[in-house]
Amino acid sequence: MTPAVYLVDDDVDFREGLAWLLDSRGLTVRSWSAGDSFLESLRQGTWPWECSVLVLDIRMEPLSGLATFEQLKTMGWPWPVLFLTGHGDMGMAVAAVKQGAWDFLEKPFQNNLLVDKIIAAQAVALQQQTESLERLEFQLALDGxxxxxxxxxxxxxxxxxxxxxxxxxxxxxxxxxxxxxxxxEKLKVQSAVELAHRVGLYGRKPPQNNS
Incomplete structure (x- = not known):
């Protein structure tokens, strides 16, 4: 399934216009008017969160996009975050990318460029989802x-x-x-080399303490 697009922006006209644009391109869009309401919806929702791409305005009130992003990181948000920035926000946007955001796009932007970035982020999210499922399956096998x-x-x-x-x-x-x-057989590997690679990639079960 194609990842949904989560849109958080406190400018109602811009938010609704962008939601319409993305919907017209066949993308599933869910939108929020503020970072705090988006975070609350995550806390009230079910985990794991659905595979998605978050489009987040960097300047919002009362909770800024950067503050929202910081809280998302502490909550373990796994999916790509694309910041929308104004001309004076480039420094903040670059800092956000260094801290783990996927990318940013400066307003005003070309519609096709935004859609292309979102589609690229969706591909990243799908890859992350596949790796997450493989990791979970492997760790459950380790526990077994x-x-x-x-x-x-x-x-x-x-x-x-x-x-x-x-x-x-x-x-x-x-x-x-x-x-x-x-x-x-349990870990679905064919060799000791593959075993070492998968343990290194997905984590290992700590040695048991028999004392």
Whole structure:
């Protein structure tokens, strides 16, 4: 599904005009008149939030776009944020990008340029969604490993061979092969190299404390 466009701008005429433009281009648009009302809707809504692109005006009252963005970061907002700025806001916009915003666009802008940027941001959001689902699936699989499988996993990640792992854990190499096969099947990997890559990419389960 194509990510929705969330639009937050306190200028009612501009907001409604922009919503109409995006709707006419086939984009699903939801709009808010203020940053605080948008944040409240997120707090009252269900998590995880739907895949979306946020178009956020940098100057708003009573809560500015930058202040809204800061609160979004503390809430763990994962999707691209595109700031709309005035001529005097370039410094703030650049600072926002350095702090994690996806991009900014200066008013007045060409309609096609805005739509192109939003479409590009939607592609980024979809990629982030795919990676997020893959990460969740992998971490759930990690959580599903037995205590012994977790011990073997830690040894594999250190680059140890089956015989060394068997000696260290006090079990037979054949048992290690059995656990190794189960780990690969549960985590959907084909090799120790792929295992290390996916653990590095999606996070690892901490070693269990048996003390």
């Amino acid at each position: 490993l037995s205590a012994r499988e977790t011990e073997v996993l830690e040894e594999l990640l250190k680059g140890h061979y089956n015989k060394n792992i068997a000696d260290h854990l006090g079990i037979t190499p054949r048992t290690i092969e059995f656990h190794r096969a189960n780990i690969f």
